[in-house]
Amino acid sequence: MRTTTRRALVPLVALALLGAACTSDDNDSSDGDTSTDGTDATEETTATDDTTATDDTTAPDDTVEVVQSDESTLDAVIANDSVRCGTRDALPGFAVLTPEGDHVGFDSDFCRVIAAAVLGDAEKVEMVDLETADRFTTLQSGEIDVLVRNTTWTATRDGAEGATFVTPTLYDGQGIMVAADSGFGAITDLDGVIVCVAQGTTTEGNAANEANRLGLNWEVRAFENTDLIQEAFIAGQCDAWSADSTQLVALRSVYPDGPEALTILPEIFSKEPLAPAVADGDTEWAQAVNWAVLATIQAEEFGIDSTNVDTFSDSEDVSIQRFLGLEVEGDDGAAVLDPGLGLPSDFAFQVVSQVGNYAEIFEEHLTPLGLERGLNSLWTDGGLLYSPPYR
Amino acid sequence: MLKWVLQLVVVGLVVALIIWLYGNYIDNTAEQNIPTDFGFLDNPANFQITGNELSANAPIRDALYQGLLNTLRISVAGIVAATILGTLIGIARLSSNWIVSKLATVYVEAVRNVPLALFVVAGLLVVVLGVFPTIQDAWELGGLAVVSNRGVAVPWFVGAGFGLLAIGTVGAVAAWIVARWRSSVSDRTGVLPRSGLWAGGAFVIVFAIGWVAFGYEWTLPELDGRQTVGGIRVDPSFFALFFALVIYTASHIAEIVRGSIQAVPRGQGEAADSVALSGFQRMWYVILPQAFRIAIPPIGNQYLNLIKNSSLGAAIGYYDLTLVAQTTVGNGSPAVPVFALTMVLYICISLVTSVIVNYANRRSALVER
Numbered sequence: 001m002r003t004t005t006r007r008a009l010v011p012l013v014a015l016a017l018l019g020a021a022c023t024s025d026d027n028d029s030s031d032g033d034t035s036t037d038g039t040d041a042t043e044e045t046t047a048t049d050d051t052t053a054t055d056d057t058t059a060p061d062d063t064v065e066v067v068q069s070d071e072s073t074l075d076a077v078i079a080n081d082s083v084r085c086g087t088r089d090a091l092p093g094f095a096v097l098t099p100e101g102d103h104v105g106f107d108s109d110f111c112r113v114i115a116a117a118v119l120g121d122a123e124k125v126e127m128v129d130l131e132t133a134d135r136f137t138t139l140q141s142g143e144i145d146v147l148v149r150n151t152t153w154t155a156t157r158d159g160a161e162g163a164t165f166v167t168p169t170l171y172d173g174q175g176i177m178v179a180a181d182s183g184f185g186a187i188t189d190l191d192g193v194i195v196c197v198a199q200g201t202t203t204e205g206n207a208a209n210e211a212n213r214l215g216l217n218w219e220v221r222a223f224e225n226t227d228l229i230q231e232a233f234i235a236g237q238c239d240a241w242s243a244d245s246t247q248l249v250a251l252r253s254v255y256p257d258g259p260e261a262l263t264i265l266p267e268i269f270s271k272e273p274l275a276p277a278v279a280d281g282d283t284e285w286a287q288a289v290n291w292a293v294l295a296t297i298q299a300e301e302f303g304i305d306s307t308n309v310d311t312f313s314d315s316e317d318v319s320i321q322r323f324l325g326l327e328v329e330g331d332d333g334a335a336v337l338d339p340g341l342g343l344p345s346d347f348a349f350q351v352v353s354q355v356g357n358y359a360e361i362f363e364e365h366l367t368p369l370g371l372e373r374g375l376n377s378l379w380t381d382g383g384l385l386y387s388p389p390y391r
Numbered sequence: 392m393l394k395w396v397l398q399l400v401v402v403g404l405v406v407a408l409i410i411w412l413y414g415n416y417i418d419n420t421a422e423q424n425i426p427t428d429f430g431f432l433d434n435p436a437n438f439q440i441t442g443n444e445l446s447a448n449a450p451i452r453d454a455l456y457q458g459l460l461n462t463l464r465i466s467v468a469g470i471v472a473a474t475i476l477g478t479l480i481g482i483a484r485l486s487s488n489w490i491v492s493k494l495a496t497v498y499v500e501a502v503r504n505v506p507l508a509l510f511v512v513a514g515l516l517v518v519v520l521g522v523f524p525t526i527q528d529a530w531e532l533g534g535l536a537v538v539s540n541r542g543v544a545v546p547w548f549v550g551a552g553f554g555l556l557a558i559g560t561v562g563a564v565a566a567w568i569v570a571r572w573r574s575s576v577s578d579r580t581g582v583l584p585r586s587g588l589w590a591g592g593a594f595v596i597v598f599a600i601g602w603v604a605f606g607y608e609w610t611l612p613e614l615d616g617r618q619t620v621g622g623i624r625v626d627p628s629f630f631a632l633f634f635a636l637v638i639y640t641a642s643h644i645a646e647i648v649r650g651s652i653q654a655v656p657r658g659q660g661e662a663a664d665s666v667a668l669s670g671f672q673r674m675w676y677v678i679l680p681q682a683f684r685i686a687i688p689p690i691g692n693q694y695l696n697l698i699k700n701s702s703l704g705a706a707i708g709y710y711d712l713t714l715v716a717q718t719t720v721g722n723g724s725p726a727v728p729v730f731a732l733t734m735v736l737y738i739c740i741s742l743v744t745s746v747i748v749n750y751a752n753r754r755s756a757l758v759e760r
Contacts (some may be wrong), residue, residue, distance in 0.1 A: 133721040155721030162423035192618050205437030220439045223708050236525035237540045280423035
């Protein structure tokens with residue numbers, strides 16, 4: 001037994017030594033190359049990350065290429081002719097998997113908006129159902145192109161999670177829901193209670209912080225998914241149920257005892273901007289996704305929706321002509337605006353005609369649940385929705 | 392010679408694969424600005440762990456430590472309970488009582504062939520949420536325990552846990568000395584040693600003296616609105632996971648115990664009968680000591696399985712090491728360092744368990760001279 005182990009170890013050690021020798025050789029030679037190549041090359045090597053430089057032991061040109069990323073997601077999406085969109089399967093109003101196998105909801109529609117903008121066809125989207133805790137690793141690893149899964153935009157997620165967030169699709173805030181017959185009327189009534197939340201969400205930390213701030217004694221209990229929370233809530237293990245207020249409204253609408261069995265308390269105690277996210281380091285793709293989302297907002301501002309978009313083809317308004325990819329009369333003849341986003345010139349037309357503008361998406365999925373537009377109104381109506389100009 | 396070359400090639404391929412994967416990891420994380428170091432350990436955890444003293448502002452380091460403690464808690468409790476239950480069922484399978492042996496067989500076959508994850512979820516949905524009452528109708532068992540679906544509150548002591556651990560250690564040493572003394576007396580005079588009884592008595596006496604001397608006190612759990620005060624509350628998720636792990640692992644241990652008992656030479660049992668030992672004495676003094684000699688290595692494997700299976704508690708919100716790691720990653724910590732650290736911790740727990748089992752195995756092995 002002993003001798004076999006030793007026999008197996010010898011080549012391993014030998015190889016390790018050999019490998020170490022080779023690596024150091026490579027390093028030496030590449031260092032030599034850089035110095036002979038002149039100042040430019042040296043600067044390039046020092047500019048790159050230390051780890052990358054030592055790992056990539058070939059010419060400095062290669063090192064730069066690695067940092068700049070191999071291929072844009074936008075090109076990959078066009079090549080695949082499909083957008084892989086990270087979503088979920090059971091949050092009413094946002095994304096629900098129907099028995100027919102379709103995803104229906106607010107978030108699902110924004111997946112379609114992106115597909116319509118990039119590929120010209122809202123149905124060229126592959127919905128990937130994700131658990132809350134797995135969503136960022138899936139995005140980082142490139143298994144999905146974009147994450148539209150009622151995800152809050154926070155600094156840590158922007159930074160350490162390797163995600164880049166675009167314009168929020170919904171401005172939300174965390175609230176608390178209790179049983180209607182529990183006698184709780186305000187958040188300050190909740191002392192010495194168990195508050196149930198979903199695992200791996202910002203909700204978990206917010207609830208703990210809010211209890212601290214108000215000096216209330218809450219036990220925050222986390223569950224893997226909303227189905228388990230509902231079971232626990234029905235069984236009386238939880239006194240209160242905390243989540244983003246839009247989500248609470250959605251969950252209440254499908255509560256087994258009917259929506260009137262639950263009361264959502266009036267207090268909102270956090271900022272939860274829900275935004276689509278893409279992987280870090282691919283600005284081109286992030287911009288494409290961002291402008292796809294902005295197109296729905298801009299369309300509403302122009303009063304363009306899926307029913308009347310065709311009537312705008314002879315619009316005299318220059319900004320509408322630019323927006324819909326129509327020819328604009330200029331000093332040197334008529335031309336279609338190409339802002340260089342890598343999107344087709346008629347992307348906004350495709351988004352609005354195939355999916356709709358922001359108001360249509362909101363009213364189709366969220367208004368039936370009893371949600372008000374509130375913060376999610378256009379800036380002209382006192383809301384937060386504001387698209388930079390398309391020109 | 393060819394053998395050597397082949398081995399070298401295989402090792403070379405493996406090393407190349409590792410280097411390639413590691414290079415990919417470094418490149419990809421650099422591209423997306425994801426940190427690869429362990430600086431995240433000092434960031435605030437931003438979540439509470441039910442049943443543990445951990446404020447939401449505590450660093451991730453502390454959260455992982457609490458997760459590790461929870462994994463150890465469920466593992467130790469599960470191992471003890473599964474061993475006892477498994478041994479009883481293993482013996483029951485060989486019972487001459489037809490009903491007892493068939494019931495044990497049904498138990499083993501039914502439980503062994505159902506996935507553990509099902510027991511874990513059933514532990515929560517059926518046992519805790521289905522059977523246990525709400526806090527308003529909690530069962531107060533004679534003032535000693537309060538059982539509800541928010542947890543099982545039991546009496547607990549007030550004072551430093553470390554001091555109590557020290558007293559327990561002194562008690563254990565005293566028990567060991569008394570047991571050694573009893574067995575030497577038995578060797579000299581031939582009276583029954585009854586070491587267990589004597590050692591247990593010694594432990595209780597030492598513990599009681601320490602308890603009084605250091606001023607420890609009991610607190611009893613009481614209902615207070617929607618919570619319990621006093622005593623200690625065992626989290627319902629702990630209860631559900633404990634239930635699942637014990638039920639499941641016991642079915643495997645039972646089979647090992649049954650096989651080991653059957654592997655003890657028949658003559659041993661007959662010899663015990665011939666000196667007129669009772670059924671219990673026959674099993675306790677003659678058969679089981681020899682059966683466990685055979686059973687220790689495979690039972691050790693079951694212990695390792697139980698420790699690793701405890702990570703299934705993540706599904707029902709038991710904050711073990713795995714769930715803390717998952718939550719930490721969900722809150723923004725880099726996945727690779729977090730899970731690398733978690734893996735190392737699991738490996739450490741498993742290796743320590745192996746060392747203990749191997750030690751027990753060596754101690755119980757037949758000494759051949």
